Amino acid sequence: MAIRNEEIGDLVLDAARSCLLRSGGRKVTVSEVARQAGVSRPTVYRRWPDITEIIRGLLTREVLGVVEETIGGTADPADLDALVARVVAVVGALRDDELIASLWREQREFMSPYVFERLGTSQQGILAILADMLSQGQERRQVRAGDAKRMAAMVLLIAQSFLQSGALVSDILAEGWSVELHEMLAGYLRPVGTGVDG
Secondary structure (H helix, E strand, C coil), X not given: CCCCHHHHHHHHHHHHHHHHHHCXXXXXXXXXXXXXXXXXXXXXXXXXXXXHHHHHHHHHHHHHHHHHHHHCCCCCCCCHHHHHHHHHHHHHHHHHCHHHHHHHHHCHHHHCHHHHCCCCXXXXXXXXXXXXXXXXXXXXXXXXXXXXXXXXXXXXXXHXXXXXXXXXXXXXXXXXXXXXXXXXHHHHHXXXXXXXXX
C-alpha cells in the first residue's frame, strides 16, 4: 500500500526530530533523515528543498504542538490571573522542550533570524492565539482596552525574551521565574484603574 503524501510528511518530520535529538541538536543531513524515515532522498526532496526547510517545518509543528498540548481544550480563563497563567505555562513548556532547547544550544545561526529578522510560522500562529485570548479577555473586562494584536505582539516579545535570555539570570530568578513573569504580564494587561483583575 502506497504511503500518502501527508503521511510521508509526518514520517520525515518525526525522523528529523529523532535525528536531531540523537545528535543533541547538532546539524543533521537529508540522507540521515531519509534513512531514519525509511524513504528515499528523492522522496524527501520532492517536498523539501533542503534540511533547513525540514527543520523549519519541524520547529513549527513542535512549537504549535506544545502550545496546543498546554492550553488546548481548557475552559475560558476565569480572570486575568488565569489568562496570564496560561501564557506562563506555555513559556514553561517551551522552555522544557528538549528539541527546542537543543536547537537554541547548538544551532543559534538557524534560530537567530526568528529573533532579529522575521516572524516564523509558529510565531505567527502564537500571535493569532494570543490576540484571540486577549480579545476575549477584553470582552470579559479582564484585560485592559487596546489593540489586541499589538498587545499580543508585546506579550510575545516579553515571553520570547525570557526564553532566549533567561539563562543569563537563572541563578537570580531560580524557580521564581514564573512568578516574576506572571507579575510582569499581569501588570501590562491589567485593566487601567484597577489594582486587581478587573
